[in-house]
Amino acid sequence: xxxxxxxxxxxxxxxxxxxxxxxxxxxxxxxxxxxxxxxxxxxxxxxxxxxxxxxxxxxxxxxxxxxxxxxxxxxxxxxxxxxxxxxxxxxxxxxxxxxxxxxxxxxxxxxxxxxxxxxxxxxxxxxxxxxxxxxxxxxxxxxxxxxxxxxxxxxxxxxxxxxxxxxxxxxxxxxxxxxxxxxxxxxxxxxxxxxxxxxxxxxxxxxxxxxxxxxxxxxxxxxxxxxxxxxxxxxxxxxxxxxxxxxxxxxxxxxxxxxxxxxxxxxxxxxxxxxxxxxxxxxxxxxxxxxxxxxxxxxxxxxxxxxxxxxxxxxxxxxxxxxxxxxxxxxxxxxxxxxxxxxxxxxxxxxxxxxxxxxxxxxxxxxxxxxxxxxxxxxxxxxxxxxxxxxxxxxxxxxxxxxxxxxxxxxxxxxxxxxxxxxxxxxxxxxxxxxxxxxxxxxxxxxxxxxxxxxxxxxxxxxxx
Numbered sequence: 001x002x003x004x005x006x007x008x009x010x011x012x013x014x015x016x017x018x019x020x021x022x023x024x025x026x027x028x029x030x031x032x033x034x035x036x037x038x039x040x041x042x043x044x045x046x047x048x049x050x051x052x053x054x055x056x057x058x059x060x061x062x063x064x065x066x067x068x069x070x071x072x073x074x075x076x077x078x079x080x081x082x083x084x085x086x087x088x089x090x091x092x093x094x095x096x097x098x099x100x101x102x103x104x105x106x107x108x109x110x111x112x113x114x115x116x117x118x119x120x121x122x123x124x125x126x127x128x129x130x131x132x133x134x135x136x137x138x139x140x141x142x143x144x145x146x147x148x149x150x151x152x153x154x155x156x157x158x159x160x161x162x163x164x165x166x167x168x169x170x171x172x173x174x175x176x177x178x179x180x181x182x183x184x185x186x187x188x189x190x191x192x193x194x195x196x197x198x199x200x201x202x203x204x205x206x207x208x209x210x211x212x213x214x215x216x217x218x219x220x221x222x223x224x225x226x227x228x229x230x231x232x233x234x235x236x237x238x239x240x241x242x243x244x245x246x247x248x249x250x251x252x253x254x255x256x257x258x259x260x261x262x263x264x265x266x267x268x269x270x271x272x273x274x275x276x277x278x279x280x281x282x283x284x285x286x287x288x289x290x291x292x293x294x295x296x297x298x299x300x301x302x303x304x305x306x307x308x309x310x311x312x313x314x315x316x317x318x319x320x321x322x323x324x325x326x327x328x329x330x331x332x333x334x335x336x337x338x339x340x341x342x343x344x345x346x347x348x349x350x351x352x353x354x355x356x357x358x359x360x361x362x363x364x365x366x367x368x369x370x371x372x373x374x375x376x377x378x379x380x381x382x383x384x385x386x387x388x389x390x391x392x393x394x395x396x397x398x399x400x401x402x403x404x405x406x407x408x409x410x411x412x413x414x415x416x417x418x419x420x421x422x423x424x425x426x427x428x429x430x431x432x433x434x435x436x437x438x439x440x441x442x443x444x445x446x447x448x449x450x451x452x453x454x455x456x457x458x459x460x461x462x463x464x465x
Contacts, residue, residue: 020049048394058097079366096108119196135214155169160188164370170200186216226243228410230317246303340389345382373398
């Protein structure tokens with residue numbers, strides 16, 4: 001038995017996991033008021049470790065209440081968070097967040113909640129910039145006057161469509177915040193809130209209604225980046241997708257932004273914004289069922305602002321669908337885990353000789369696909385390696401896909417999205433190396449010494465070996 005134990009010890013292995021064990025980065029239970037009106041109780045959490053696909057269950061419970069935590073939107077500098085809410089004020093007391101991953105590992109954190117409905121609201125007339133302002137910069141300073149009493153503050157900036165949180169500093173005593181470079185996009189609408197918290201423990205929040213600002217400068221409108229795309233949509237349909245950028249005018253000052261098609265059909269582009277890239281596209285769309293296709297010809301883009309200033313431009317379109325990928329050989333696999341972005345690779349579409357007839361690009365978005373992180377340069381290559389961490393927060397999940405475009409820029413194909421998670425790397429399973437001759441000698445000597453000690457003990461006790 002002793003020899004076997006020594007043998008097993010020498011050949012033991014260190015077992016790792018496909019992804020790190022779940023940990024909590026932050027968790028909160030807080031009441032939330034907007035412009036003085038109670039809007040409920042929020043349950044907030046950020047985790048690292050498993051992706052949402054590897055979260056088997058995630059609940060928060062306490063005082064007779066149980067809520068399921070669901071993956072929500074992302075914070076630009078922190079990544080994906082989980083959220084649940086209650087329409088009223090939950091009872092005071094402890095609430096336990098419990099997450100179990102698909103490997104059966106669980107982690108919990110307890111947060112205490114005590115309601116205080118007396119947290120005051122910032123006077124919105126002191127907020128700078130004022131509502132519907134043109135700030136002319138991607139690094140604006142947002143400020144407001146303090147409230148009476150001992151409270152802490154924060155701001156929060158979301159995009160105009162309320163799909164992601166772009167800037168959200170931790171609560172502190174400051175009432176003026178300059179947005180760092182590299183966060184906001186040019187010629188883009190954002191909404192911001194001035195927020196008052198009871199303490200840095202963040203149990204009760206009083207928020208203003210949102211104020212909107214535009215990072216561009218108001219001038220005669222321009223149309224930039226306009227073109228017409230078509231690509232497969234769903235299992236059988238085709239989507240026609242005219243898109244353009246209306247510059248120098250915020251949505252609230254647009255009289256119309258439209259695309260006149262050869263059908264003739266006019267598509268409204270003014271209120272339809274297609275994800276977030278630099279700068280933001282406005283778009284319209286038409287769906288064509290099997291057996292039909294978009295019409296070749298000239299598409300006219302027109303915009304007018306509230307002062308009657310106009311701009312127009314045209315784009316030509318020719319339907320020539322891109323064939324499907326030869327095979328789905330994309331790497332990494334879906335729901336893969338890494339410490340830093342890996343090399344992405346994929347197969348060509350059918351009939352592509354690799355001469356630039358078709359060009360490819362990798363897109364990495366936040367987990368909800370509302371915020372673009374990376375659009376790699378268009379290339380005939382079928383691999384792409386991001387540089388460094390590419391500004392991607394570690395400890396969160398993303399989506400990625402392959403885009404394909406033809407030389408005309410009219411025809412487009414895209415793969416489905418896959419999930420990828422970047423965590424601090426965990427040691428991989430490593431089998432102990434085979435001992436050298438000198439190491440074998442030490443092992444044998446240790447075994448002999450153990451046997452000798454065992455024999456001596458047995459003889460002194462009157463037994464024989």
